[in-house]
Amino acid sequence: MPPFFSFNYNLVYFCWYIRGLAWPAILIGWVAQSASLGMKDSWGPLKALIVASAINGIGDILLCRFLDYGIAGAAWATMVSQVVAAYMMIDSLNKKGYNAYAISIPSPTDLMTIFGLAAPVFVVMMSKVAFYSLLVYFATSMGTLSLAAHQVMIQAFMTCTVWGEPLSQTAQSFMPEMMYGMKRSLAKARTLLKSLTIIGIMLGLMLGIVGTSVPWLFPKIFTPDQNVIQEMHKVLIPFFMALAVTPCILGFEGTLLAGRDLKYLSLSMGGCFSLGAVVLLIVSSRGYGLLGCWCTLLGFQWARFFLTLQRLLSPNGILFSEDPGQFELQKLKAA
Template sequence: MKDSWGPLKALAAASVINGVGDIALCIFLGYGIAGAAWATMVSQVVAAYMMIEALNKKGYNAYAISIPSPKELLDIVALAAPVFVTMMAKVAFYTILVYFATSLGTITMAAHQVMIQTFCMCTVWGEPLSQTAQSFMPELLYGVKRSLEKARMLLKSLVIIGVIVGLVLGIVGTSIPWLFPKIFTRDQMVIQEMHKILVPYFLALSVTPPTHSLEGTLLAGRDLKFISMSMSGCFTFGALLLTIASSKGFGLAGCWSALAVFQWTRFFLALQRLLSPEGILYREDSSSDELEKLKAV
């Protein structure tokens, strides 16, 4: 609905409640981990209430409860199942990555933990590009004022922004553990392991924001079958690379090289799909039935 302020306000309120609750319940009242759990629960309930109220102000009755019909369930599954497969493939790959890194020993695991945490913090910066594509692309692809030319221009802008953001994040994200590793640890052996993976770390991080813009466009165009199949293929290929890297003794550098290949494969597959004459950005002959169905969804 192009409403970013509603979720932002809810997230801000939840963060404050969670932070204050953690301090009050854990430090002053001594409830420990149970206090942290209660603070998190209350913050989530408040955030949910605020977002429900934001929907109500737009004319919806977010408190209404209805049982979906079989047809509606099939429509939901048709949308949710491919997205679920896509998300699970990504989560599964990162889980396997952690498994192989953990098997390399305590020092290597510590270095991996530092790098994967900074990597995840940096990749968040690319998510708004995906959200922007999902918000603005549908009306250009299937709306009343449908314009594939404007959709291609929007994607071009998003990719350019993604490349710039990716390079900045790659440089900054790589420079911090390279030049200031003692922010994270003073153990020289851990620092050496961190420095061994700076190149694949940069390659994996720099391509992530433009990949988000491409995958967000595919989601907006409801090209869900391709997304789920391509992500499943990337997971299988990435898991195979991780297995080979582990068996050949390539260490943490091999694991992160597999991650870089995983990220770049996602990028090229999504780019090839969108630039294809049969892709959603060039399909001028979409039937009216298909458009109506997508508008309804």
């Protein structure tokens, strides 16, 4: 078997350690990105996103295909791309006159406010991370070929989903002013959501087509092993359908975050994770293989899509409620 796939379980865990090295940079990058977008500066984060995606993609091909580092190479490429993205977003803030390297201690009131906002978001993020980790765990139990194919497809999936993040960030940057600002206009907020949805559908189809075509038509970019290629081709349909809906999901979730509908978002994401974990256990125990795992991922994505869409279209939702009392409450919380 080629060196690209001659790895053991210890190497898989080592890859997670490599990815973990980037977590400080990821957290700092998220804060810097949010600060820039809060000031309606999307160009700095966009440049960081483009550069990070390019580094990740080129690094995957270079380290995995040409230098035979295997999944460890993919992990290093992802880690480096995340560190570079964080540095670029910090540098973007410094160019605006802010000292992004300054350190200050928040007051207890600030900490409680941050906790009230961060705790539900933490649940959302950890639910997604835990679900993807479960996918890797169950793929690992299916053998080397299934794990190798899964690593290739999940890396391609994650690389493509990054392109939908600007929709979420756009919603979080511009929706709060339309929902709770001095010139409040829910009609404009609904128009913006409609635009984000149209862009999300178009972007999702484009990403789905491109992302599926590469492992379908050019699988030897990743590996010459025909057995692994066959495993990759088994999941192309759920891969496409899960990827195509992801940009819309990100736009919807960004809108819910902007509207401070955090309780619903965290509960729905937690429910999706719990149900997805049970389904993964069932498909694994019944021997449905890698296809079963990816069909579960497909269900996870579409459940998120329908739950967030239903919430946004609800007559009592954040985009339709004209209750001034609710507006004042949200305004006080934001203050």
